[in-house]
Amino acid sequence: MRLLKSDPRRDERIVSQRLPRDDDPKEAAGKIAIFQYLTVLVFVFLVSGFWQLQVKNPELYSEAAERNRIKSTPLLAPRGKILDRDGRVIVDNKASYSLLLNRDEIKWEHLPAIANAMQLDYGDLAGMIRRSASRPQIIVKDQLTRDEIAWIESHQDASAYPEMQLIRSWRRQYPQDGFAAHVVGYVGEIGEAELDSPQFIDYHQGDIIGKDGLEREYDKTLRGVDGQQRVLVDNLGRERQMEATQEAVPGKDLKTTLDLDLQAVGELAMAGKRGSVVAMDPRNGAILAMVSSPSYDPNKFTGRITRKEWSQMANDPGKPLLNRAIQAQLAPGSTFKPIMAIAGLEADVIDDKTTFHCAGGASFYGHYFACHLKHGHGDIQLHRAIAQSCDVYFYNVGNRLGIDRIAHYADLTGIGRRTGIDLPNETQGTMPSTKWKLRVSRQKWYAGETISVAIGQGAVTVSPIQILSALSGLGEGGKWYKPHLIQDKAPVLLRQAHFKPENLEQVVSGMYGVVNEWGTGHAAQLPNVKVAGKTGTAQVAATEKTKGARLHSELANNAWFVAFAPVENPEIAVVALFENGVESYNAVPIVRDVLKAYFDKKARGGSRITQNTQPFQAPRLFAWLPLSGGALR
Amino acid sequence: MAVYRSIRDLDWTLLIVTLALGGLGVLQIYSATLATKWEDAWWKQIIWVVTGLGMMWMASNIDYHMLLGRVTYLYLASLALLITTAVAGNKVFGSTRWIRVAGFTFQTSEFVKIVLVLLVARYLTDVKTAGSVSWKDLVKLGALVGLPMLLVMKQPDLGTSLTYLPIFIASIFMAGLRWKYIAIIATVLLVSLPIGYHFLKPYQKDRLVSFVYPDRDPKGTGFQVIQSRIAVGNGGMWGRGTKESSQTHLGFLPVPHTDFIFSSFAEEHGFVGVVIALVLYFLLIMQIVQNAQTATDKAGLYICMGVAALLLFHVLVNVGMVIGRMPITGIPLPLMSSGGSSTWSICLRLGLVHGVRWRRLVN
Numbered sequence: 001m002r003l004l005k006s007d008p009r010r011d012e013r014i015v016s017q018r019l020p021r022d023d024d025p026k027e028a029a030g031k032i033a034i035f036q037y038l039t040v041l042v043f044v045f046l047v048s049g050f051w052q053l054q055v056k057n058p059e060l061y062s063e064a065a066e067r068n069r070i071k072s073t074p075l076l077a078p079r080g081k082i083l084d085r086d087g088r089v090i091v092d093n094k095a096s097y098s099l100l101l102n103r104d105e106i107k108w109e110h111l112p113a114i115a116n117a118m119q120l121d122y123g124d125l126a127g128m129i130r131r132s133a134s135r136p137q138i139i140v141k142d143q144l145t146r147d148e149i150a151w152i153e154s155h156q157d158a159s160a161y162p163e164m165q166l167i168r169s170w171r172r173q174y175p176q177d178g179f180a181a182h183v184v185g186y187v188g189e190i191g192e193a194e195l196d197s198p199q200f201i202d203y204h205q206g207d208i209i210g211k212d213g214l215e216r217e218y219d220k221t222l223r224g225v226d227g228q229q230r231v232l233v234d235n236l237g238r239e240r241q242m243e244a245t246q247e248a249v250p251g252k253d254l255k256t257t258l259d260l261d262l263q264a265v266g267e268l269a270m271a272g273k274r275g276s277v278v279a280m281d282p283r284n285g286a287i288l289a290m291v292s293s294p295s296y297d298p299n300k301f302t303g304r305i306t307r308k309e310w311s312q313m314a315n316d317p318g319k320p321l322l323n324r325a326i327q328a329q330l331a332p333g334s335t336f337k338p339i340m341a342i343a344g345l346e347a348d349v350i351d352d353k354t355t356f357h358c359a360g361g362a363s364f365y366g367h368y369f370a371c372h373l374k375h376g377h378g379d380i381q382l383h384r385a386i387a388q389s390c391d392v393y394f395y396n397v398g399n400r401l402g403i404d405r406i407a408h409y410a411d412l413t414g415i416g417r418r419t420g421i422d423l424p425n426e427t428q429g430t431m432p433s434t435k436w437k438l439r440v441s442r443q444k445w446y447a448g449e450t451i452s453v454a455i456g457q458g459a460v461t462v463s464p465i466q467i468l469s470a471l472s473g474l475g476e477g478g479k480w481y482k483p484h485l486i487q488d489k490a491p492v493l494l495r496q497a498h499f500k501p502e503n504l505e506q507v508v509s510g511m512y513g514v515v516n517e518w519g520t521g522h523a524a525q526l527p528n529v530k531v532a533g534k535t536g537t538a539q540v541a542a543t544e545k546t547k548g549a550r551l552h553s554e555l556a557n558n559a560w561f562v563a564f565a566p567v568e569n570p571e572i573a574v575v576a577l578f579e580n581g582v583e584s585y586n587a588v589p590i591v592r593d594v595l596k597a598y599f600d601k602k603a604r605g606g607s608r609i610t611q612n613t614q615p616f617q618a619p620r621l622f623a624w625l626p627l628s629g630g631a632l633r
Numbered sequence: 634m635a636v637y638r639s640i641r642d643l644d645w646t647l648l649i650v651t652l653a654l655g656g657l658g659v660l661q662i663y664s665a666t667l668a669t670k671w672e673d674a675w676w677k678q679i680i681w682v683v684t685g686l687g688m689m690w691m692a693s694n695i696d697y698h699m700l701l702g703r704v705t706y707l708y709l710a711s712l713a714l715l716i717t718t719a720v721a722g723n724k725v726f727g728s729t730r731w732i733r734v735a736g737f738t739f740q741t742s743e744f745v746k747i748v749l750v751l752l753v754a755r756y757l758t759d760v761k762t763a764g765s766v767s768w769k770d771l772v773k774l775g776a777l778v779g780l781p782m783l784l785v786m787k788q789p790d791l792g793t794s795l796t797y798l799p800i801f802i803a804s805i806f807m808a809g810l811r812w813k814y815i816a817i818i819a820t821v822l823l824v825s826l827p828i829g830y831h832f833l834k835p836y837q838k839d840r841l842v843s844f845v846y847p848d849r850d851p852k853g854t855g856f857q858v859i860q861s862r863i864a865v866g867n868g869g870m871w872g873r874g875t876k877e878s879s880q881t882h883l884g885f886l887p888v889p890h891t892d893f894i895f896s897s898f899a900e901e902h903g904f905v906g907v908v909i910a911l912v913l914y915f916l917l918i919m920q921i922v923q924n925a926q927t928a929t930d931k932a933g934l935y936i937c938m939g940v941a942a943l944l945l946f947h948v949l950v951n952v953g954m955v956i957g958r959m960p961i962t963g964i965p966l967p968l969m970s971s972g973g974s975s976t977w978s979i980c981l982r983l984g985l986v987h988g989v990r991w992r993r994l995v996n
Contacts, residue, residue: 028931032925032926034806035803035806035941035942038945039919039922040915043911043915045949046952046953047907049953049956049957049958050865050907051904053866054866054868054870054907055869057866061862061863061866062866062869064866065879066879068879068885069885233883234883
């Protein structure tokens with residue numbers, strides 16, 4: 001019996017001793033349906049949870065499980081060594097220890113203590129960890145000191161600082177005092193910008209990569225492949241079994257064309273000066289020495305350099321980070337004259353008999369252009385004009401050629417083009433022309449500007465490697481090889497100009513005269529070897545101001561000297577740039593030292609220094625190097 | 634009445650699903666405890682399941698009306714049991730839930746569930762509800778259920794004590810509740826949550842905090858949740874199999890054969906296995922509900938729905954915990970988790986349901 005709503009006894013409680021038999025469970029059908037829907041909801045809720053964990057992104061958790069059970073220790077691969085042409089070590093690795101933090105176990109409250117013990121700034125450390133969010137393990141400090149290692153060893157057990165792991169690593173060891181620093185470059189942690197660029201697609205955050213010089217250019221050769229030691233562990237960290245160990249593959253050694261003996265002579269000659277020395281074999285473009293001064297100590301970069309040190313280096317007015325050999329862009333001055341000579345001869349505007357009169361200056365287009373010899377060279381022909389560097393003669397040649405013909409021939413020798421040397425960030429230099437001026441300043445070329453260009457002033461700029469390549473190519477009979485620093489590279493012929501041999505001979509003989517016949521470079525004479533060369537004194541600023549500017553003053557003229565020897569069949573060419581060296585003869589002895597060292601060593605029958613396994617350490621004085629006496633003067 | 638019951642009238646669905654889940658449990662316990670100190674748990678579980686089936690048979694043969702008639706004594710006895718446990722029980726992992734009888738330990742709070750199912754059914758059939766339970770009855774019945782809840786909470790075993798709630802709620806819902814009451818009960822529950830938080834033990838608070846923020850302390854209280862989720866995710870679509878399930882076998886999963894058995898099951902058998910197991914639980918609950926619908930009287934309905942709600946709650950909380958969607962409470966997964974008390978308890982409850990079904994054709 002069902003009670004109606006209107007029944008007055010509705011609220012009376014009828015408690016019967018016998019269980020009521022007349023109750024009808026059917027009335028709960030609707031509520032049961034609600035319960036059933038609820039059940040369906042619960043199961044959908046649960047299944048969707050499993051779907052998310054197991055099907056949607058299964059890698060996420062299988063990797064987490066892998067990280068759980070596999071304790072992996074990176075086995076860092078040493079970078080390849082950098083060797084000189086005789087196999088002597090320039091850059092080596094030294095075994096050291098690094099501190100690694102396992103991301104999963106990092107506790108932020110531990111970081112201040114770790115930062116303190118490792119002498120790191122807490123902010124730097126936290127930033128480092130945040131930046132490398134994708135890496136399970138982060139190397140936070142290299143080159144640990146004995147005290148730091150002791151601290152880690154006493155704190156690294158599971159109960160104290162389980163995130164810490166001490167691993168063996170390698171420290172890059174460069175020669176001291178910035179010896180050859182610009183050539184070898186340095187390594188550092190990969191930056192954000194590099195990670196974004198496609199050429200670093202194989203690289204990961206935290207990787208150490210070459211940042212400059214050969215380290216950067218040949219990073220892929222030098223860098224090895226890091227290995228991994230994998231151990232299966234249980235939840236208490238007990239090692240259950242060894243998983244396969246993946247050995248590290250060391251990077252390949254880089255055998256360079258550098259000759260440490262010549263490099264040392266060049267470094268010594270440039271000590272205290274600003275400028276550059278480059279020695280090259282013009283027959284194939286192999287670089288024997290490359291000095292840029294002032295230099296920097298790459299060893300400072302191997303650690304994680306502080307921002308302050310970096311900005312100090314970057315803002316140094318002497319620009320120690322600049323590799324002047326390939327990055328300086330300066331007027332070549334009179335070293336440009338052999339190029340003018342070959343251009344004039346090839347364009348048939350002059351021959352060896354063409355005579356101009358030098359009265360210490362001449363007027364062109366209403367301007368007076370002076371010769372460096374105040375009282376003048378008198379009547380002068382090509383040979384003497386090169387040897388004595390007569391400005392008036394070349395003003396006339398330039399005037400006859402016009403800028404575009406000058407530019408054409410200069411371009412053939414490589415002025416205004418990158419040489420393509422295997423170093424990063426080479427500059428291009430400038431060879432002006434009418435088109436160039438129109439493009440750069442939207443103005444037409446004035447014939448008067450040609451006169452300055454004719455003596456390597458005005459808008460024309462070169463780097464030492466460029467002018468070296470240009471002039472030594474003339475000595476090679478009009479062949480230009482790509483300068484390179486790596487031994488096993490086949491020489492690359494960049495250009496061959498089909499100049500008349502007699503024209504080339506006249507230019508080279510003029511350059512021979514520079515050194516051997518009352519010329520501007522007579523200090524470069526060597527016994528038994530015929531040297532040819534060309535000096536240059538390039539103005540830095542307007543003539544009036546530079547008068548009386550002293551050596552090293554920033555307004556003083558730059559001194560250039562380019563030479564090659566033996567003149568008949570050049571096998572070495574050397575350029576010296578002595579910035580603010582006032583007069584070109586200040587650059588001549590630098591080149592001479594390098595040439596002499598080269599020919600002395602050749603006479604000895606190669607290097608007396610046998611291959612050593614010790615890392616090359618250049619001390620402050622290179623006294624221990626068995627250099628030729630002349631080099632040390 | 635026995636003459637009307639035949640083999641054909643057995644609830645085959647209920648039986649087969651129960652056996653299938655029990656079997657899955659035994660296999661999983663075997664696989665999860667290989668080479669651990671619990672290596673013998675699987676054959677013990679076989680004993681529990683087999684004896685459990687016996688109990689199920691026994692419970693189906695007892696007329697539930699007879700049990701309802703004696704529910705007062707059963708209720709008093711279970712209170713006494715809980716007090717005995719508190720006084721003379723075994724302390725394991727810091728909480729006193731077990732009493733020792735003849736070499737076996739029993740979790741008394743598991744058996745109280747059966748009594749509460751009966752108690753609620755009896756109370757609600759006694760009052761003439763006529764569509765809705767009165768306020769007074771609600772409070773009285775709430776007090777009757779609340780007393781053992783408090784005792785279990787004091788053990789402390791918050792998880793098990795909370796399992797008593799769905800029995801109560803499902804049954805009064807079936808008996809009929811005014812919307813006003815539902816609103817009031819919901820409000821009271823919501824208000825009491827933050828107050829109740831202050832009465833929690835520190836470890837219970839940690840569990841709640843790490844449920845909301847599992848990554849806050851990955852090596853501490855969040856560990857179990859994180860490891861369980863990793864184990865589940867590691868299973869993927871098809872599972873890792875017994876040999877490759879590293880989370881289970883290298884000890885990263887806490888208690889892989891009891892509370893976290895579904896986690897190790899998910900790692901070894903993947904999403905496919907999980908769906909099969911969950912479908913079995915779904916079938917079981919739906920079959921119990923089916924029996925509730927065909928029950929001959931309201932008492933049978935209440936019994937079935939109480940058991941169904943309790944089972945649903947267990948599955949929701951235990952499986953939800955495994956995937957990090959429920960806080961860690963330490964309640965087992967019925968029929969799969971290793972353990973005699975919980976297996977017997979669920980078998981007895983299923984036996985009651987079966988008894989209700991058998992008696993549906995009376996008269």
